[in-house]
Amino acid sequence: MSRLNRFYCPDLPAKAGAFVEFTGDEAHHMITVLRMRAGQSVTLFDGKGRSTEAKIVVAGRKAAQMELTAAPSVSPPPAFKLTMAIAPMKADFDELLVRLAELGVSDAVPVMTEYGEVNFKKREAAKFSGRLEKLAVRAAKQSGNNHLISVADQIDLDRLGANVIVCDTEGERQPLHALAQKAGKSATVLIGPEGGFSESERAMFRERRYTMASLPGGVLRAATAAMVAASIMLANKSL
Amino acid sequence: MSRLNRFYCPDLPAKAGAFVEFTGDEAHHMITVLRMRAGQSVTLFDGKGRSTEAKIVVAGRKAAQMELTAAPSVSPPPAFKLTMAIAPMKADFDELLVRLAELGVSDAVPVMTEYGEVNFKKREAAKFSGRLEKLAVRAAKQSGNNHLISVADQIDLDRLGANVIVCDTEGERQPLHALAQKAGKSATVLIGPEGGFSESERAMFRERRYTMASLPGGVLRAATAAMVAASIMLANKSL
Missing domain, CATH: 3.40.1280.10 (SPOUT methyltransferase, trefoil knot domain)
Known part of the structure; x- marks a missing residue:
């Protein structure tokens, strides 16, 4: 039941250790709506099947930075x-x-x-x-x-x-x-x-x-x- | 496609020629919302499977009277x-x-x-x-x-x-x-x-x-x- 919060990252990097920055809608959702803070983990997905876990390293007022803690895995497209x-x-x-x-x-x-x-x-x-x-x-x-x-x-x-x-x-x-x-x-x-x-x-x-x-x-x-x-x-x- | 407007009449009479009066919600819906007038036809149903056609004979500001133009027919309950x-x-x-x-x-x-x-x-x-x-x-x-x-x-x-x-x-x-x-x-x-x-x-x-x-x-x-x-x-x- 304890699912990580999910965030949309269309340009998801391919490797663990890479950094991602959010501004705009996703940053707002993460920091203002969900009040997430540095150190917490999230799921990032690119909407084309790739997803991975990341850790928040900076949670500023208008922007957030995350570090990928694993390389993205790929969900197969739906069979139908x-x-x-x-x-x-x-x-x-x-x-x-x-x-x-x-x-x-x-x-x-x-x-x-x-x-x-x-x-x-x-x-x-x-x-x-x-x-x-x-x-x-x-x-x-x-x-x-x-x-x-x-x-x-x-x-x-x-x-x-x-x-x-x-x-x-x-x-x-x-x-x-x-x-x-x-x-x-x-x-x-x-x-x-x-x-x-x-x-x-x-x-x-x-x-x-x-x-x-x-x-x-x-x-x-x-x-x-x-x-x-x-x-x-x-x-x-x-x- | 030309379906008559439907009104809920839990105590639907059994015979053609019988009269029904609406006050309250159904009268409001008929007269104020749909702006129906005397002479128009409607469907009345009792929610327990019976329904029939009726003609509006009085469309007052707070009440409406209808005359059943046919005896109610019965829809069978759903098979499942x-x-x-x-x-x-x-x-x-x-x-x-x-x-x-x-x-x-x-x-x-x-x-x-x-x-x-x-x-x-x-x-x-x-x-x-x-x-x-x-x-x-x-x-x-x-x-x-x-x-x-x-x-x-x-x-x-x-x-x-x-x-x-x-x-x-x-x-x-x-x-x-x-x-x-x-x-x-x-x-x-x-x-x-x-x-x-x-x-x-x-x-x-x-x-x-x-x-x-x-x-x-x-x-x-x-x-x-x-x-x-x-x-x-x-x-x-x-x-």
């Missing part, structure tokens, strides 16, 4: 790569992203849809993805996952590739649970917006021969549907 | 009865309860645990369960489920019965997904508090031969774990 394509919702998207990251989702792709609540222009998208990267880091610190969830810029729905599993509320569909068992080493699951997909979007799914899936339960809000779908996919692939 | 026993968390419990209800969880049982964040005395529990009942109604209105999730008063952990599946983070466990497939027509799944179970609680689980289960993903917050566990159980039973 799950991409969740989601029409972002106004209220719950940040929270959803953190939960998906905890769960071990590899990629999140925000998509623009006809009835979507949040559709960005390019310039806004840059701000948006900056914020989402911070959320991805927060989730990795909390969950112990050494691979950061990758969050793409919001793209048009028709830019998704082939082999997409679409969770829809109408039409002929197979239970996602049955589809999960047949999936190979990766899958992309698309969750629609609160307002549902449009008829022209559904026509595109048919044309592209996307696989149509159903979820358990009643009428699920989009954020609930995304969590449920990711849980079902990852549970079936983690056996 | 899932009870989620959860140590309530400070921040996310209300939201979690609504999501579990959307998903079709039958019962939620808040439990008191040694490291739990929210442990009520009896008097507080009454207030707590009143609030939770409102959340259950909100979820049923939104999700289209005609059976209200039943939310019990918070009980001591050792008052749970036999045959509990415990989601724990340590020790020998089977993936919940595999256990779900073996479950019969009902199951009780226990999710621990953010701080985990204590050693004496774990000893009780062993003594009672509770089944120990693991969830996919990294370190999940308790609210995430509860959603993930319910999704896995219900997906595997909805085939």
Whole structure:
């Protein structure tokens, strides 16, 4: 149960004895929020699978220095790569992203849809993805996952590739649970917006021969549907 | 897609042509929030499986009257009865309860645990369960489920019965997904508090031969774990 506090260090050195300095967000979290002091140990991870232990040597007001006490080890990437394509919702998207990251989702792709609540222009998208990267880091610190969830810029729905599993509320569909068992080493699951997909979007799914899936339960809000779908996919692939 | 607005009417009459009056919360939701007027149609449900259509005949400032346009029909209870026993968390419990209800969880049982964040005395529990009942109604209105999730008063952990599946983070466990497939027509799944179970609680689980289960993903917050566990159980039973 006594897990060391985790800090994100994208340029983690390769050798024990190397020094790392934090300023900005991670220094603030370490010194001001957690009130950590020189002599205490932490875990550093680079978000690409490498992690190691380090000792705080300087805990100043605006910066912290750590010394690596061991060479980084490498966590293997997840055996199953799950991409969740989601029409972002106004209220719950940040929270959803953190939960998906905890769960071990590899990629999140925000998509623009006809009835979507949040559709960005390019310039806004840059701000948006900056914020989402911070959320991805927060989730990795909390969950112990050494691979950061990758969050793409919001793209048009028709830019998704082939082999997409679409969770829809109408039409002929197979239970996602049955589809999960047949999936190979990766899958992309698309969750629609609160307002549902449009008829022209559904026509595109048919044309592209996307696989149509159903979820358990009643009428699920989009954020609930995304969590449920990711849980079902990852549970079936983690056996 | 054009679903009628749903209203909770615990004492739903049995015959077409009968009248119903709302005051209080449901009247407020109908008239003030949704601005519905006489002549419009709604769905009424009693939370115990019965539902029907009704027409608004009076939409006053503080009360509304409706006339049933058909006799209530009965939705069968869910084929699989899932009870989620959860140590309530400070921040996310209300939201979690609504999501579990959307998903079709039958019962939620808040439990008191040694490291739990929210442990009520009896008097507080009454207030707590009143609030939770409102959340259950909100979820049923939104999700289209005609059976209200039943939310019990918070009980001591050792008052749970036999045959509990415990989601724990340590020790020998089977993936919940595999256990779900073996479950019969009902199951009780226990999710621990953010701080985990204590050693004496774990000893009780062993003594009672509770089944120990693991969830996919990294370190999940308790609210995430509860959603993930319910999704896995219900997906595997909805085939």
